[in-house]
Amino acid sequence: MGRYRALTEAEAVEYVRKIPGLFTEGARLVSKEIGDGNLNLVFRIQEEGPSGKSVIIKQALPYARVVGESWPLTLDRARIESEAIRLEDQLCPGSVPKIYHYDQDLALTVMEDLSSYQVLRKGLIERRRYPHFARHIGRFLARTLFLTSDLALDPQEKKRRVAKFINPELCKITEDLVFTDPYYDAPTNSFNPLLRETIQAIWQNDALKLEVAKLKEKFLTQAQALIHGDLHTGSIMVTEEDTRVIDAEFAFYGPMGFDVGAVIANLLLNYAAQEVRIEDAGERERIQQYLLDTIEELWHVFAQEFKALWEKEGKEHFAAVPGYVDDYLLRVLQDAAGFAGCKMIRRVIGLAPVADLETIEDDFQRARAERLALAIGQALILERTRVQEISDLISRVLSAKAQELVK
Amino acid sequence: MGRYRALTEAEAVEYVRKIPGLFTEGARLVSKEIGDGNLNLVFRIQEEGPSGKSVIIKQALPYARVVGESWPLTLDRARIESEAIRLEDQLCPGSVPKIYHYDQDLALTVMEDLSSYQVLRKGLIERRRYPHFARHIGRFLARTLFLTSDLALDPQEKKRRVAKFINPELCKITEDLVFTDPYYDAPTNSFNPLLRETIQAIWQNDALKLEVAKLKEKFLTQAQALIHGDLHTGSIMVTEEDTRVIDAEFAFYGPMGFDVGAVIANLLLNYAAQEVRIEDAGERERIQQYLLDTIEELWHVFAQEFKALWEKEGKEHFAAVPGYVDDYLLRVLQDAAGFAGCKMIRRVIGLAPVADLETIEDDFQRARAERLALAIGQALILERTRVQEISDLISRVLSAKAQELVK
Numbered sequence: 001m002g003r004y005r006a007l008t009e010a011e012a013v014e015y016v017r018k019i020p021g022l023f024t025e026g027a028r029l030v031s032k033e034i035g036d037g038n039l040n041l042v043f044r045i046q047e048e049g050p051s052g053k054s055v056i057i058k059q060a061l062p063y064a065r066v067v068g069e070s071w072p073l074t075l076d077r078a079r080i081e082s083e084a085i086r087l088e089d090q091l092c093p094g095s096v097p098k099i100y101h102y103d104q105d106l107a108l109t110v111m112e113d114l115s116s117y118q119v120l121r122k123g124l125i126e127r128r129r130y131p132h133f134a135r136h137i138g139r140f141l142a143r144t145l146f147l148t149s150d151l152a153l154d155p156q157e158k159k160r161r162v163a164k165f166i167n168p169e170l171c172k173i174t175e176d177l178v179f180t181d182p183y184y185d186a187p188t189n190s191f192n193p194l195l196r197e198t199i200q201a202i203w204q205n206d207a208l209k210l211e212v213a214k215l216k217e218k219f220l221t222q223a224q225a226l227i228h229g230d231l232h233t234g235s236i237m238v239t240e241e242d243t244r245v246i247d248a249e250f251a252f253y254g255p256m257g258f259d260v261g262a263v264i265a266n267l268l269l270n271y272a273a274q275e276v277r278i279e280d281a282g283e284r285e286r287i288q289q290y291l292l293d294t295i296e297e298l299w300h301v302f303a304q305e306f307k308a309l310w311e312k313e314g315k316e317h318f319a320a321v322p323g324y325v326d327d328y329l330l331r332v333l334q335d336a337a338g339f340a341g342c343k344m345i346r347r348v349i350g351l352a353p354v355a356d357l358e359t360i361e362d363d364f365q366r367a368r369a370e371r372l373a374l375a376i377g378q379a380l381i382l383e384r385t386r387v388q389e390i391s392d393l394i395s396r397v398l399s400a401k402a403q404e405l406v407k
Numbered sequence: 408m409g410r411y412r413a414l415t416e417a418e419a420v421e422y423v424r425k426i427p428g429l430f431t432e433g434a435r436l437v438s439k440e441i442g443d444g445n446l447n448l449v450f451r452i453q454e455e456g457p458s459g460k461s462v463i464i465k466q467a468l469p470y471a472r473v474v475g476e477s478w479p480l481t482l483d484r485a486r487i488e489s490e491a492i493r494l495e496d497q498l499c500p501g502s503v504p505k506i507y508h509y510d511q512d513l514a515l516t517v518m519e520d521l522s523s524y525q526v527l528r529k530g531l532i533e534r535r536r537y538p539h540f541a542r543h544i545g546r547f548l549a550r551t552l553f554l555t556s557d558l559a560l561d562p563q564e565k566k567r568r569v570a571k572f573i574n575p576e577l578c579k580i581t582e583d584l585v586f587t588d589p590y591y592d593a594p595t596n597s598f599n600p601l602l603r604e605t606i607q608a609i610w611q612n613d614a615l616k617l618e619v620a621k622l623k624e625k626f627l628t629q630a631q632a633l634i635h636g637d638l639h640t641g642s643i644m645v646t647e648e649d650t651r652v653i654d655a656e657f658a659f660y661g662p663m664g665f666d667v668g669a670v671i672a673n674l675l676l677n678y679a680a681q682e683v684r685i686e687d688a689g690e691r692e693r694i695q696q697y698l699l700d701t702i703e704e705l706w707h708v709f710a711q712e713f714k715a716l717w718e719k720e721g722k723e724h725f726a727a728v729p730g731y732v733d734d735y736l737l738r739v740l741q742d743a744a745g746f747a748g749c750k751m752i753r754r755v756i757g758l759a760p761v762a763d764l765e766t767i768e769d770d771f772q773r774a775r776a777e778r779l780a781l782a783i784g785q786a787l788i789l790e791r792t793r794v795q796e797i798s799d800l801i802s803r804v805l806s807a808k809a810q811e812l813v814k
Contacts, residue, residue: 155575155578166566213731222629223630318616
C-alpha cells in the first residue's frame with residue numbers, strides 16, 4: 001500500500017495546504033470529518049473568516065467502514081471514483097463536484113464542497129420540490145450512458161475502458177446486497193418484524209426469483225455503458241437550481257437500465273414512504289403525484305436526449321436502421337423497471353435501509369409503507385416486459401398500490 | 408516490441424532445439440512454414456528418421472498476413488491464444504493441442520503437431536463422417552462456456568478474467584467482417600456476381616438489419632463466458648476417434664451462443680454446398696441428413712452436459728430456482744440461431760469465403776448453393792426468437808430450403 005495511511009483531521013488540513021491554488025498561504029483552516037457513509041472518510045476543510053472557502057477530501061479506507069476491518073475493500077475504488085467523476089464532468093459538464101486533486105497512494109480525492117446543496121433524499125423526505133431535477137438527471141443519464149457505450153465510442157476504445165473500470169469488489173456488494181441476500185433468509189438482512197410473512201412469501205416466490213436471477217445475470221454480464229452504479233437519491237445533491245451527482249465509486253461497465261432504475265426506485269421508495277408520512281390526503285396526493293410526474297419527466301428527457309445523441313453522435317453503423325433506437329430505448333426502459341423493482345425490495349429487506357422508510361417511527365405505519373414498496377417492487381420485476389412506455393410503468397405502480405391498499 | 412523478430416524456417420529449428428525435453432541433442436530437424444491462415448506464421452518441425460517426432464510453432468505477425476503490413480495487428484493475441492488453449496485444456500482435457508512452450512517476446516507458441524488429423528472443413532467437403540464429433544464438440548462447448556461464466560466462477564475472479572481477455576483488435580475483425588460489412592456495399596466484400604440482386608435485397612432489408620444490429624450489440628456487450636470466438640470447421644481438427652479445437656486467438660468474454668452458432672453455421676454452410684456438390688439425390692440426402700443430425704446431437708450433448716454442470720458445479724445462488732436452467736439454455740439456443748445466421752451470410756457476401764462453397768467451380772451452381780446459405784442464414788436471424796428447441800432450428804433450415812428451391 002506504499003504511502004497509504006488514513007488521515008486525521010489535522011493531517012487533512014496539512015494535506016490541502018500543500019495543494020497549489022486552493023488556499024492562500026497562512027489561511028486559518030478548520031477540518032472536520034463528516035463521513036456518514038459506509039465506506040470512506042470525508043473531511044470538510046474550511047477557511048475561517050470572510051472567504052469561507054472550503055473543500056472536501058474523500059479518502060477510501062482499506063475496509064468497509066460500516067462493518068470494520070473484517071471486511072477489507074480495495075483502495076482502487078478511489079481511482080475508479082476520481083476517473084469516473086472526471087469523465088462525467090467531461091460528458092455532462094457541471095453535473096458533478098469539481099475535482100481539484102487526486103492522490104493514488106493515499107486513495108483520496110480533493111473536490112468541491114457542496115455544503116450549500118441538500119442531499120436529494122433528505123429534501124424529498126421534507127417534501128421539497130426541485131423543478132429542474134428531472135431535466136438535469138435525465139440529461140445526465142442520457143449523456144453519461146450513451147457517450148460511454150459502443151453507440152458513441154470506437155468499440156476498441158470502449159473495450160479498453162471496460163478493462164480500466166473493472167470493479168470486482170464494489171460490484172460484489174451490489175450482487176450480494178441487491179440481487180441475492182434479500183431473496184433468502186440471509187444473516188445480513190434486516191427488516192421490520194411485522195413484515196415477516198410478506199417477506200417469507202417473497203422467499204418462496206419462484207416466479208419472482210427467476211426474474212431476479214435474470215436481472216442479476218444482466219448486471220453480471222452486460223457491459224453496455226459506464227454506469228454510476230449507485231445512483232440513489234443519497235448520491236444526488238440538489239438546490240432549487242442545480243443538481244450534482246456524487247459517489248461514483250461503484251462505477252463499472254454495466255447495463256444502462258441499472259442507473260435509470262436506481263433513480264426511479266428511490267423516487268418510488270419516497271412515494272411509498274409518503275403514503276404514511278403525510279396525513280393530509282390532498283397534500284399526500286400532490287406530493288405523490290409530483291414524484292410520479294418526476295419519473296415520467298426524467299424518462300422523457302432521457303429518451304429525447306438519448307435520441308438526439310443517437311442522431312448526432314451515433315457511431316454505430318446500424319444506427320440509422322428504422323426502429324433501432326426505439327427498440328434500444330424500450331429495452332433500457334424494461335431493464336430500468338426490473339432493476340428499480342430489485343432496488344426497492346432490497347431497501348426493505350436487506351442490509352442497508354433508506355431514511356425515507358427508516359425514519360417512520362411507528363412500526364405498524366412503517367410496515368404499511370414497506371409493504372407498499374415491496375408490492376410495487378415485485379410488480380415492476382414481474383411485469384417489466386409488458387412495459388412499453390413510461391406511462392405503463394406508472395400504471396403498474398398505481399395498480400400495485402391499489403391492490404396493496406385494499407388488503 | 409523488444410526481442411521480437413519473425414522467425415525463418417532455419418531459426419525455427421534452432422529455437423525448438425533449445426527447449427528442453429522436446430528433441431534429443433543432435434536430432435536432425437526439418438522445418439517448413441505451412442501457415443495457410445490469414446494472420447500468422449506456422450512452422451512444422453520434424454525429426455528425420457524413425458522417431459518422426461514433430462512440433463508446431465505458431466508465431467503471430469505484427470500485421471494481418473492476408474492483407475500485409477498496412478493492417479497492423481497486436482502481438483498480444485499470441486498471449487491470449489496460449490492462455491485460452493491452456494484453459495480449454497484444463498476445463499476439457501484433451502480437447503486442444505498440448506502446449507509445450509510459450510514465448511511472450513517472440514509472440515509464439517510451441518505446440519503439439521496434429522498433422523495426422525484432418526481439418527474438419529476438408530473432411531466434410533469430402534463427405535467424411537466423424538461419429539464422435541458431435542459429442543466431443545458439444546462437450547467442449549458446455550465445459551469451456553459454463554466453467555468460465557459467472558455460473559461457475561466467483562464473479563470477482565470472472566471479472567479479472569474479463570480484463571485479462573480483453574481483445575479489442577481481434578474482436579474488431581469480427582465486428583466488421585461478420586456483423587457490419589456484409590450488410591452494405593463495403594469495399595471489403597467479395598461475392599459471386601450472380602448474387603448481386605439477392606445481396607442488394609439484403610442490403611435493403613431493414614427488418615433483417617435491425618436483428619443483425621441487436622446480435623452485433625450482444626457481441627459487443629455481453630461478457631457471458633470466455634468464448635473461442637472463431638469456432639468454424641477450419642478451427643477444428645478431427646480423426647475418426649478424436650476432435651481438437653485450435654486457433655483460440657479470437658478468445659474473449661462474449662456471448663455463449665456465438666461459439667455454438669459458429670459450429671452450427673459451418674455445418675449448415677457445408678449443407679448448402681452439398682446441395683449442388685452431390686449429384687446423386689440419395690447420397691445428397693444422406694449427407695445432408697448427417698449434417699442436420701450432427702447439429703441436433705451436438706446441441707443435445709451440449710444442453711445435457713451444461714445441465715449436469717449446472718447441477719454439480721453451479722455457484723450461482725439462484726441456480727436451483729425452477730425453470731432457470733431451461734430459460735438460460737433457451738436464450739443460448741436462440742442466440743446461437745441468430746449468430747449462426749450472421750456467420751452463414753458473411754461467408755457468402757464478406758471478405759473471407761469458405762472452401763465448401765468457394766471450390767464449387769461452376770458459377771451458376773455455386774450461386775444456387777450460396778443463395779441457399781443466404782436463405783437459411785436470414786431465416787435463422789429473423790426467426791430465432793421463435794426457436795424453442797433444436798428441432799425448431801432444423802425445421803427453419805428445411806423450410807428455408809424448401810422455399811429457396813422452388814424459386
